[in-house]
Amino acid sequence: MLISMPGARRHVVATALLLGVAASLTACGERRGTDVAAGSPTTSPSAGPSSAAASPYVEPGTVDGAPHQGDNNAYRRSGEMSPASAKEARKEADRIEPVLKRLWGQKKWDPENVRAALLGLGYEEERIGPKGERLGGTLTVRAMDPRYEVDHYVTPEGARIGLRVHDDACVTAFVQKTNYEVKTNGPFMETGCFEPPYGH
16 A cells, blocks of 8 residues: 555655646646636736737737737728718718619619719719729729638629718718618728728
8 A cells, every 4th residue: 555655655746746736737727717818818917918818919908919910901001081070971972872772662773773873863983094084083883802602702782882972981882682881980001991801
């Protein structure tokens, strides 16, 4: 019996201690529990980058722990609108919304019908030069962006609308079989009035 042998007891205690130390060393840096998945902070606000629970590569406020998420998604943030530009963009959105509502009710959400109806409001199609420079006009109407479904890309029926109200203000809209939407925003860094797709 091991308990009656003094040398064996020391061996069992030493082995248990070594296993305990090894387990604590291998768990170093691991996060346990559901706080990370739920998006709650794992460190106190005063904890610095040297804290065992915080990675120096993760931006504050990032839910999924992706490093540099803000930088990587900067292309998806719209620019700021001045108050005057935001007011004028809202005015144009209010002109466009009833037209899209009518087209949606008539099941006319293809780019050709949408473009014709919006040009009827007095807008002019935006023209872009060979180097991406704007040559005039303010309205762009195009097909919906393709999206990946199961094992291939599908382009849904519908139209996307971008109206440049000012250099810092846009009306962005869409109309499709299931719904329509009109909103105002500043331009996007790489795609003008249109919100860029994910997976850049």
